[in-house]
Amino acid sequence: MTGFDWPALMRAGMRGLGLSPDEFWGLTPTELQVLLGDGPGGKPMGRSRLDELMAAFPDQTKGAQT
Numbered sequence: 001m002t003g004f005d006w007p008a009l010m011r012a013g014m015r016g017l018g019l020s021p022d023e024f025w026g027l028t029p030t031e032l033q034v035l036l037g038d039g040p041g042g043k044p045m046g047r048s049r050l051d052e053l054m055a056a057f058p059d060q061t062k063g064a065q066t
Contacts, residue, residue, distance in 0.1 A: 009032065010024065012036055013027070013032060013035075013036075016036075017035055017036070
């Protein structure tokens, strides 16, 4: 069984992404994977997918009934 390459992950998170140590250690492995562009689907979410999700799950406006 192989473990995580912590030095490489820390370099990618703190040096590459500019995260503070607290931000880095506060991430879940999945969140770090997504930030590094290796998340679900193998690449970061694009604008078109974000637009699709926003249309499917719109924010409620002030005063709207829940």
